Every structure is written in C-alpha cells, then in structure tokens.
Amino acid sequence: MRSLFASRYLRLQVWFFLLAMTVQLFFYFLFLWINRSSATQGVSNAFFSTFGLSLHYDLFIASYLSVPVFIFWSVGWIAGRSLDRWRNWLLGYYFLVFSFLIVLLIADLPYYAFFRERITRSVHLWIGSPLEMVKIIFLQPIYYPYLIAFLLSAFLLYRLIRSLMRKQEDSAPLLIPTGNRIVVFLTWGLLLFWGMRGGRIYRTIQMKEAFLAGDPFLNQLPVSPAFSYFNSLTAFRLQFSDDELAMARVQARLGSHDSGHPFARQVQPSGSPKRFHIVMILLESMSEAVSARLHPGLFPDIVHRIDSIGSRSWYFSNAWSAGIHTCNGVFSSLYGFPAMMQEHPMSTVRAASQTFSGLPGTLKRLGYRTEFFCSHDAAFDNLSTFIPANGFERIIDRHAFPPEAMSNEWGVSDEFLFERAIASMDSSAALGTPFFTLIQTISTHEPAAPPGNTKYRSSFQTPFEQAYDYTDWCVGRFFETAATRPWYDSTVFVLVGDHGRPFVEDYPAPLAFNHVLLLIRTPGMGDTLRAPINQPVMQIDLFPTIMGILQQPYLNTTPGADVFREPRPYAYFSQDHQLAVVGKHQLYIENKYGSRFLYTLDDRSKTNRLEQSLSLADSMAAYAHDALQMTDWVLEHRLAGYPGK
Incomplete structure (x- = not known):
C-alpha cells in the first residue's frame, strides 16, 4: 500500500473529518469562554477536567458524519469506479451536514443560557408553531448575533468545502491494486468504527460518563451539543415496574x-x-x-x-x-x-x-x-x-x-x-x-x-x-x-x-x-x-x-x-x-x-x-x-x- 491518501476521495474524507473535529473544538472553547463565570473552580481547572472527555464526544460525532460518504466511497473505490460524477452530491451532503452541525453548535449557546443544559430534542416542542417561532427569532434582537454567526459560518463553510473538493479534483489519483484497496478500506473503516464508539474499545461512550463532578457546569461542559441533541432523541423509559x-x-x-x-x-x-x-x-x-x-x-x-x-x-x-x-x-x-x-x-x-x-x-x-x-x-x-x-x-x-x-x-x-x-x-x-x-x-x-x-x-x-x-x-x-x-x-x-x-x-x-x-x-x-x-x-x-x-x-x-x-x-x-x-x-x-x-x-x-x-x-x-x-x-x-x- 503506497499511501493511505492514495485515493483523492479518501483524502477528502480525512479532511472533512478533521474539519468536523476542529469546528466542535472551537465551540468547546467558545462555550467555556462565554460561561466562564460558571466555572466556580476557575477556567483552567474546568479545561483540564473536561477537555480530554470532550474529544471523545467530538470524535463520536465526526465519525458518524463521515460514515455515509465512507460507505458510498468504499463501494465505488473497491469496484474501481470513478466517483467524479457524484461530486455535486458530495458537495451537497457535506454542506448540509455541516450546516446542521453549525446550527446545533450555535443554537446551543442561547439554549444553555436559559435552560442550563446542552441542547436537546426539547427544541421540537415548538415545531407545531413554526411561523410563530420564526417570527419570534427574527424579531428579537437578542438572537441577531446568532443568526449572523450562522449565516457567516454557512457562507465560509460552503467556500471551504468547494475549495477542498476542487483541490482534490486537481490532484492526480493513484492507481492501487485491488488487494491494497481492501487494506485501505479496512483500515479507514476500523478507525471510523473506533471513532463511532467515542474512541473506546470495549463499549460506546455514553452521556452519563459526563456526570462525574459535583459541579453541574462541569458535567455539561465536555458534552458536544450535537451528541446531546442526537442522544436525546431516544425516549425516556417510563415502564419502571409491572x-x-x-x-x-x-x-x-x-x-x-x-x-x-x-x-x-x-x-x-x-x-x-x-x-x-x-x-x-x-x-x-x-x-x-x-x-x-x-x-x-x-x-x-x-x-x-x-x-x-x-x-x-x-x-x-x-x-x-x-x-x-x-x-x-x-x-x-x-x-x-x-x-x-x-x-x-x-x-x-x-x-x-x-x-x-x-x-x-x-x-x-x-x-x-x-x-x-x-x-x-x-x-x-x-x-x-x-x-x-x-x-x-x-x-x-x-x-x-x-x-x-x-x-x-x-x-x-x-x-x-x-x-x-x-x-x-x-x-x-x-x-x-x-x-x-x-x-x-x-x-x-x-x-x-x-x-x-x-x-x-x-x-x-x-x-x-x-x-x-x-x-x-x-x-x-x-x-x-x-x-x-x-x-x-x-x-x-x-x-x-x-x-x-x-x-x-x-x-x-x-x-x-x-x-x-x-x-x-x-x-x-x-x-x-x-x-x-x-x-x-x-x-x-x-x-x-x-x-x-x-x-x-x-x-x-x-x-x-x-x-x-x-x-x-x-x-x-x-x-x-x-x-x-x-x-x-x-x-x-x-x-x-x-x-x-x-x-x-x-x-x-x-x-x-x-x-x-x-x-x-x-x-x-x-x-x-x-x-x-x-x-x-x-x-x-x-x-x-x-x-x-
């Protein structure tokens, strides 16, 4: 196997995986800075107590976002078929999933400011009145910074995604024997599987692993808003006994x-x-x-x-x-x-x-x-x-x-x-x-x-x-x-x-x-x-x-x-x-x-x-x-x- 980056589309997946990790890390530090007054034991102690755990939650999200493209790419690459015709599909997928990720990361900031918890499916409570909620959001100046941040982020993301894809198109693909392709596929697939477990070997990372400190803020800090949201989609079990x-x-x-x-x-x-x-x-x-x-x-x-x-x-x-x-x-x-x-x-x-x-x-x-x-x-x-x-x-x-x-x-x-x-x-x-x-x-x-x-x-x-x-x-x-x-x-x-x-x-x-x-x-x-x-x-x-x-x-x-x-x-x-x-x-x-x-x-x-x-x-x-x-x-x-x- 000449290189893990032999396929330009594999190289593209790695770049977007790293981008997902970087975006989540940025919002981790932004969240910590905005809520620094809640860090009762100091910002530095909060960082050292939670940063390592936050990487596991971020890894979980970045890996799951990469899986659909990995499956699509692996079938075509192992079969030796070009994926160039699907370029616009890939561009659309990456733009949509990153836009949704940005929505969750930005919306989490005002959500936490009021509810004192990371964003969850509770935002669905107002889906039944979408026009009212849109009107409220657009008419309240308190939400303008978040709207501007989202629009700016979406614009920059689109430019960045297009730039990365064009860069990969301009690079020459390397022909690799079928046997080596399978090795590359298995290696990248195992890495994603490991990431989908939150970087754990024996079991997938769980929400409850964040609830270790006596400080409610420290229990919330390491959790990725995207992880909190998707994890909350499962029902709260109410069948406690017969x-x-x-x-x-x-x-x-x-x-x-x-x-x-x-x-x-x-x-x-x-x-x-x-x-x-x-x-x-x-x-x-x-x-x-x-x-x-x-x-x-x-x-x-x-x-x-x-x-x-x-x-x-x-x-x-x-x-x-x-x-x-x-x-x-x-x-x-x-x-x-x-x-x-x-x-x-x-x-x-x-x-x-x-x-x-x-x-x-x-x-x-x-x-x-x-x-x-x-x-x-x-x-x-x-x-x-x-x-x-x-x-x-x-x-x-x-x-x-x-x-x-x-x-x-x-x-x-x-x-x-x-x-x-x-x-x-x-x-x-x-x-x-x-x-x-x-x-x-x-x-x-x-x-x-x-x-x-x-x-x-x-x-x-x-x-x-x-x-x-x-x-x-x-x-x-x-x-x-x-x-x-x-x-x-x-x-x-x-x-x-x-x-x-x-x-x-x-x-x-x-x-x-x-x-x-x-x-x-x-x-x-x-x-x-x-x-x-x-x-x-x-x-x-x-x-x-x-x-x-x-x-x-x-x-x-x-x-x-x-x-x-x-x-x-x-x-x-x-x-x-x-x-x-x-x-x-x-x-x-x-x-x-x-x-x-x-x-x-x-x-x-x-x-x-x-x-x-x-x-x-x-x-x-x-x-x-x-x-x-x-x-x-x-x-x-x-x-x-x-x-x-």
Missing part, C-alpha cells in the same frame, strides 16, 4: 378503589357546596426565588405587590411546576396530570384523541363560564385546538386586541390582558353566571423586558428587574380593580408560576427552574395574615384543591390531591431528560442516562448521598415512577376524562 404493581401502589396512596383506573375516585365533600368564581393567573417564568419575602437579598424587591397579596393568602413556599415549559404549566395546572418526559402534553396523538376533564371541564359541567386569556396567537402550543376541546368556551388571544395593545413579538402587554379579562368577568357576573377565567401573562418571558407601550415607569435598573416589576404592578393593579367589584369577595384567586428560571446552578436539576410561586387568595373566607405553608405541592394539585375549596362533588381521574386534606410527602417534576423528587429536606434526581443523585437540601457541600441513603432514594424514586407510569397508562388507554367521554 403495571399491576404500580397501579396497586398508586391506588393505596390515593385511596382509589376503581379496578379499571389507577387514579379515579369520587369525591364527596362534607361541607355545603359553594359557587365561587375562580380566577387563575398563570405567571410567566415566576420562580419562587424572586420573592423578597421568602428570599431576602437574592433579588431586589421586584414582586413586592405579589408578596403583599401572598401575606394574606395561602402561600405555598414548597410548590413545584410540572415541567420547565409553559405548555407543561398550562396543562398540569388545568388538567391535573404531570409532565411526561420530553413530551408536549397538548400536541400528541393521545392528547388529541381524548377529552380531559380537569378543572375547566368539571367547572363547565357545573354551569361555569370558562375563558382563557393569552397574549400570543392561540395557535402557539396548539392552544387553539386543545383548549376549546377541553372545557373552555372561549379563548381570547392577540387577535382580539387593537394594534396599540401589542408590545412585542409575543403579543399583548399584561396590563391590556388584565383589563380585557376584568371586563369579561364583569359581564359574566352581571348575568349571575359563575366564571372560571385563566389569564396567562407574558412580560417576564425571555428576554425579560418591560413593554414599550406602557405608561408605568419602573424604578429598577435592569430590563430583567423592570419586567418583573411591571408584571407585579399589573397584578397589583388587577387586584385593586377587582376589589372594587361586587364579585370580589365571592372569588377564589390563584397565582401560580408556569415554571421558574434556573437562576442558580445549584444541582444537576436547578431547583429554581421548577420552584414556583403559588398562592391562593380567598377574600370572602377571611383576610388575615397567614404564614407560608411548607408542605410539598404540585401544579397537578390545583384542580382537586380548588374543588375542595368549592366543596363540590366531582370525579377525580388525576394523580393530583387536595393539599389541605391529602398532604403529599414528595413533589416530583420534569426537566425534560431529568426527573426530580423533592421533599422538605431531600432532593432525588435521576436522568435518562442512568445517573442518580440524592442530596440533603440544607447541606452546603452538595454531596451526593445516594450510597449512604439508598433505601430513601429508592423510596422517593418509586413515588414518582409509579405516578408517571400510571399517567402514561391512563393516557394510552384514553381514560383522562369522564367515563364515556
């Missing part, structure tokens, strides 16, 4: 005796029924961490009006969102089911093929007028299809407002949303009809900034603080207006964050991402000061808890529980590829890659105590596993609503 065993355990916890349904129980309250109006305000990105009442010093007093309202409400200081996306918050708060791992709850086939009772459907059956107010286009998150089919009579979106009410690409400012909702509540009350109104705020959505069409002027300095202060002002103004209405004292107000924000990378699953603000205010049932309630509470508990306040009989087909009558030992939540279970003092985390963690919440060392308290970890895991497995079972068997629906 269905019959899981059902029996869930029924024992909930007190359900229905042989054909794990959750179903007919609730018969002991008190007299009430027909209070219900107003639920779903607050965008409202982490409990922004409350100066509970966390003085962490942030300025940017939600002091909400804190003041909370001081005379049932204020749940240990409340958790079902997931980390607004669609999870809407679905779980209204319909009482937890977030299924890596799944859009309102855009699946099984969601579209059944009716969910939940709070809207149950109240509608009791004669309530049900309305959903959102700032954006109702087509986003499939609300326009799912919401009317599941208990809401009307959905009021951006198209119902005049142009001057629009604040940005997300649609209507919070103050206009609240004003329109108040007017609708007045109309319902005037007819003597009880109403259930959901108001979904938007102004604290990323990138958090106050709207330009408001007369309110915040005294805070940063756009982030001003956005939260603005929403706080809108909520306070809404309550001031509502307090002047005759229906105020006969209304139950619920304020809940749809999800939080990962302000602090404290654990592999940042708690502030799911630890949300939750309060229930009932002016007609007393207006005294109340201490925060510290028991674990989930968004799925809102449906049965509100029905308990109303003292109305109903059928509960969800795993949610009335927090005042059925306190739960743990809350569980999803962060897409991670499942977390939290109690008053412990936190259990597991991810789809097999890594498990157990922490004591007041332990500043953040030591993983899994081995020391394995039985506790298993107990916490089983609590969540059973509920999620049975939720999956209920959804698959189309049993989420009333019997026969």
